[in-house]
Amino acid sequence: MTSYRQKKDPQSYSFEGFGTPAFPNLMLRGAGNLDNWRLAIYQKEHEGYLGLKRALSMEPSQVIDEMKASGIRGRGGAGFPAGLKWSFMPKDTADKKYTRYLVCNADEGEPGTFKDRSIMEYNPHQLIEGMIIAGFAMQCHMGFIYVRGEFLWLIEKLEAAIEEAKKENLLGQNILGSGFNFDLIVYRGAGAYICGEETALLNSLEGRRGEPRIKPPFPASKGAFGQPTTINNVETLAAAAPILRMGGAEYAKIGTPKNTGTRIFCVSGHVQRPGLYELPLGVPLITLVKDLAGGTPNGKKIKAIIPGGASSAVFTESDFDCPLDFDTIRDRGSMAGSGGIIVIDEDTCMVQVCLRLIRFYAHESCGQCTPCREGCNWMEMILTRIENGEGRLEDLETLKSMTPRIAGKTLCALGDAACGPMDSILGKFRDEFIHHIEHKKCPKPSCQLVTYSH
Amino acid sequence: MNSSSSSTRSALPLAPGERLPVSKVLTLSPEALKEIDQLADKFPDRLAATLPALHIAQREFGFVSLEAMKAVAKALDIPEGHVYGVASFYSMYQKHPVGSFHIQVCTNISCALNGAVALLDLVKKKTGISQRGEVSSDGLWSVEEVECLASCGSGPCLQVNHDIYDEFVNEAELDRVLEACRSGQYREWAK
Ligand SMILES: Cc1cc2nc3c(=O)[nH]c(=O)nc-3n(C[C@H](O)[C@H](O)[C@H](O)COP(=O)(O)O)c2cc1C
Numbered sequence A: 001m002t003s004y005r006q007k008k009d010p011q012s013y014s015f016e017g018f019g020t021p022a023f024p025n026l027m028l029r030g031a032g033n034l035d036n037w038r039l040a041i042y043q044k045e046h047e048g049y050l051g052l053k054r055a056l057s058m059e060p061s062q063v064i065d066e067m068k069a070s071g072i073r074g075r076g077g078a079g080f081p082a083g084l085k086w087s088f089m090p091k092d093t094a095d096k097k098y099t100r101y102l103v104c105n106a107d108e109g110e111p112g113t114f115k116d117r118s119i120m121e122y123n124p125h126q127l128i129e130g131m132i133i134a135g136f137a138m139q140c141h142m143g144f145i146y147v148r149g150e151f152l153w154l155i156e157k158l159e160a161a162i163e164e165a166k167k168e169n170l171l172g173q174n175i176l177g178s179g180f181n182f183d184l185i186v187y188r189g190a191g192a193y194i195c196g197e198e199t200a201l202l203n204s205l206e207g208r209r210g211e212p213r214i215k216p217p218f219p220a221s222k223g224a225f226g227q228p229t230t231i232n233n234v235e236t237l238a239a240a241a242p243i244l245r246m247g248g249a250e251y252a253k254i255g256t257p258k259n260t261g262t263r264i265f266c267v268s269g270h271v272q273r274p275g276l277y278e279l280p281l282g283v284p285l286i287t288l289v290k291d292l293a294g295g296t297p298n299g300k301k302i303k304a305i306i307p308g309g310a311s312s313a314v315f316t317e318s319d320f321d322c323p324l325d326f327d328t329i330r331d332r333g334s335m336a337g338s339g340g341i342i343v344i345d346e347d348t349c350m351v352q353v354c355l356r357l358i359r360f361y362a363h364e365s366c367g368q369c370t371p372c373r374e375g376c377n378w379m380e381m382i383l384t385r386i387e388n389g390e391g392r393l394e395d396l397e398t399l400k401s402m403t404p405r406i407a408g409k410t411l412c413a414l415g416d417a418a419c420g421p422m423d424s425i426l427g428k429f430r431d432e433f434i435h436h437i438e439h440k441k442c443p444k445p446s447c448q449l450v451t452y453s454h
Numbered sequence B: 001m002n003s004s005s006s007s008t009r010s011a012l013p014l015a016p017g018e019r020l021p022v023s024k025v026l027t028l029s030p031e032a033l034k035e036i037d038q039l040a041d042k043f044p045d046r047l048a049a050t051l052p053a054l055h056i057a058q059r060e061f062g063f064v065s066l067e068a069m070k071a072v073a074k075a076l077d078i079p080e081g082h083v084y085g086v087a088s089f090y091s092m093y094q095k096h097p098v099g100s101f102h103i104q105v106c107t108n109i110s111c112a113l114n115g116a117v118a119l120l121d122l123v124k125k126k127t128g129i130s131q132r133g134e135v136s137s138d139g140l141w142s143v144e145e146v147e148c149l150a151s152c153g154s155g156p157c158l159q160v161n162h163d164i165y166d167e168f169v170n171e172a173e174l175d176r177v178l179e180a181c182r183s184g185q186y187r188e189w190a191k
């Protein structure tokens, strides 16, 4: 099918107990096997398309009720309840008929996150099944999968999977005799983190610059091509398949009452076994990092952990016991975000970590809103100066005074995303900043996280 | 400001008096025009084909030159200014020529924690490239520092052209990748 080099993915997927009722495997079935993407395997070995068949036997509104009953919250970043989001789509009335669209956010750009990729790589049919279910529930007849431009080989795989589904009448006209029509188009991005933001994604999908839109109007009333649109993350949509197969109430038994189901956590940084781990929500962070991922490779102490992708505030030791669910992570001042967990050991310079993250936001700001465009750039410049040993003590007050002028003052949350790491690292590692300033150099010259900072 | 940022920044806006490089190819082939036309019909609105058409143009022209942008505008019958705006917004549209093997090294946080900065230096040393926009004299190499590629668990990683990533890249692995490029095992840029 593909002209691309095939390669065995070395990432970890399995651990003792995975696939048992205590640790259900709903999202990573067959992961690691490069042939797993095929329809025949999905149907034969992974209960493929049973969820769709059940959904098509129900009323669309009942499918939305199943999603609501499952309690699943969006896996893309904000954790918004998916069933509720689906229910916002306007329904046809006697005198108004709508063209509704479904959009899958496969832009996966949040540093530390690499889970959507594995779903598309190993289980593209699960995503397709989830999208048909979502399309049926909201009565959309066209869906778009917006994939980041770098994933060209995944796009070929997705398109091959879509062709397979078409041949089996799982996509197209009158799906499985139900009378429901649904088509999927894969759209390739071109390298811009901001296009993961849902309204920027819509602009990009329409062939424009990926600049976020003013909300309201929200996508459910005016989204892609001016029509009502629902945007969900890959993992959220793929989860609709097992949810409809097993029933929302059954799915809701996994995890904790307000944080149901499993999610794929991405572990990276200073750990022995980096990779993907699917866990029920509510497992303590340290269990994942130490017991499953093996802790640091050389027994060094862990200094900080980023719990939910680069945009989330860093945790230090007192929060390592935090259960991985949306609410507790939020109550402890960070966010569950995209499930990207980045482990940082004691020999790491936190000023460099901060600078590396802020440089990313400065680079990726779309430039529309002054606070984000100028603020992130200024933070980067000040942090560079501190890291290079040219900082002044008053820089710390300047940095601290900047985040309240960015967060909440912009069209989208990219500015807020920069403020999470900025505030938390400066707040929790102030002594490291002061050390750089007083000694006029970085105390950890062997730690190199930023190109040409020394 | 330190000198590093310019290497991650896009080549636009241009400095006063600077011109975008001119491509050897100046028009889209009939096959490409047909492909763009079919694409445009797929979407609810022709404008939506701007991004895919620019990908096609990059393949045809080798990079997204001004002529490539104009050709896309003409093929889709949309304003040239719109196409320029889009082409300049997205980092994957190369506004300068690249080598047959355009090596993109992720230097974002997870990869950096595992040695991406040293890897980037090594890539530059072995290819003789010092900054973005430069192509080695034999036309083989160009190097770009990129943001997170969504391969953070297998960092440091890099991408050659638009192919599947190379992961856990240490010096030995890098040597293997470069040799594989030289010996024709990797697809060339825009081929
Ligand atoms: C700057 C920025 C980048 C984002 N990047 C992504 C992304 O790469 N993938 C994603 O699914 N959501 C991303 N989001 C969140 C989306 O805006 C949106 O909330 C999400 O796709 C909704 O899906 P869900 O309800 O299934 O979680 C991003 C948000 C912001 C502000």
Ligand code: FES
Pocket (backbone or CB within 6 Å): A111, A112, A113, B106, B107, B108, B109, B110, B111, B112, B147, B148, B149, B150, B151, B152, B153, B155, B157
């Ligand atoms: S940080 Fe390098 S791939 Fe994500």
